[in-house]
Amino acid sequence: MIAFLLKRTANAAFVMLAVAFLAFLIFRSFGDPVEMMVNEQATQAERAELRERLGLNDGFLTQYIRFVTNAVQGDFGISYRNQQDVMVLIAERLPATFELVLVATVISLVVGIPLGVFTAVHRNSRLADALQLTSIVGVSLPSFVVGILLILAFSVTLGWLPAFGRGETVDIGWWSTGLLTPSGRAALVLPAISLATFQITLVMRLVRAEMLETLRTDYVKFARARGVPRARVHWIHALRNCLMPVITLTGMQIGNLIAFALVTETVFQWPGMGLLFIQAVTFVDIPVMAAYLMLVSFIFVVLNTIVDVTYAWVDPRLRDDTAAAGGANG
């Protein structure tokens, strides 16, 4: 298991180096940072001095190594737009996005898995058919439409929930959370549902397909023959065998959700990283964009690694050590 972990971590590190290279290229190819930072009256000498200070006269490789070294320490430079440390800007926005994505993921699993099991087990019932049909709508509606419809229904017409912002937040260290205040929780509901809609149907359809497969297996039939009650067979024996792809999907999708949160955050004016990125794009604020790219990739890579490790945990056959034991006894 330890060898497996080391191998996976090394892979992850390599991927991050490649991403850093891409982010670095963006840095270099989007015009001259000096031109964007100095004012128009600056003299040639001042510009040269700044160029030297930023290390732009060094060789390509030296600059890349410096970029990576700084990035590893969380230093992505200064935002062109508001002259603040990029990492500080992102750190302020990260909790908002993270909480949104987390809640959306939990919603999609808590709703999607039972729906998937239900539609598989009762595959010939009217209700299951209706759910299947509804799920197609869920997949086809773009998330900004869902967001706008939710706002229209629950904020404008019914007035139950806020349509924008994050509500009150509480600071725990550097992390600001909206989960501890009533207005923070209320503000989270609509964006989270809007972000989760697509996920719910994805999880539901995946679980359904996997369950249909699993229900046909001998060990499900044998579990029934052992006298295991039907519900226990479905929800424990069969469902666990379906979770592998669900874990993969969820893991991968958390990355996607962070990226997609951009749309939801714009619709709901949610003060997260996505909104920050949109603003950065408008002002060609390259350090912010590069840092966002690095961070999102980092999250993707970490999630993929966690998914692989979780696989090994859920499915004993993938563990290196037990596979060896199996070979010895096979």
Place this chain on the structure above:
Amino acid sequence: MTDTVLDVRDLRVEFPTRRGVLTALDGVSLSIRRGEILGVVGESGAGKSMTGMAILGLLEPPGRIAGGEIHLSGDRIDTLSESEMEQVRGRRIGAIFQDPLTSLNPLFRVGDQLIETIRLHTDLTRDQAGQRALGLLREVGIPAPEDRMNSFPHQFSGGMRQRVVIALALCAEPELIVADEPTTALDVSIQAQITALLRQLCTERGTAVMLVTHDMGVIAETADRVAVMYAGRLVETGPVDDVVRRPQHPYTAGLMGSIPGLRSDVEELSMIPGSMPRLDAIPPGCAFNPRCDKAGPRCRREAPRITGEGAACWLAMEGSTA
């Protein structure tokens, strides 16, 4: 008849399909006594496994029991509700399936699967159930059972897995074990061990065993009595020696003739011409009549039935040409 464990009377299983109702089992009657092994033999599709599944109440929908009765030690079980049947399966009837590689849930430890089954059917605590599970693994001949409790199914060989499956079937000391092709997926050398184990458990515990197989060799070695099935009907039943040595039904005779024997001087194996009819094309009269070289007019008109021992053949029943 107090020691009759399983009593199946005139069982009929139907599958409603779009093109009409298919009769998968027709008039099947069987009985097994305590400590007896009944071999159920026939070609694939003859309805052997389906008989086992009908007894377990695990027919795949839309298949259903359309007639007849199933009694387990005097209690009628074919009319029980699903939740009542859950109390019978695993507790009073144990099951062994064909492929030990797929019968065990790959994601649960062998010990946990045993403990789960034991605790479903008894009031034992987890620790007590663990002790019982260990005892069962030892009884079915798994070496170092203490270590194997924590192993996953993929860490066992095929033969060892089938022993685990047998241990699972024994968890609640059932009166009856339905063993559906328990040796078919195993190597020949392992087959003998598994049948010997079944035989031994049957003798020691007095469990009745319904041994479903297409392998006459396994039946001849293991079973006390044999029931031969053809096209969803019972063709012949009787003590294994009689049926093997003096088959009365032409189909049984053909089946015996097609077993290769080691000491046999006969060069060629006999074979039965033609093939078993599909369920939607079973001929009127005796289902075997189109392939039977002795068939007379009555064989094409009326279906012969047996309820006790004997051969479902007009020739054998009337002792003359039909």
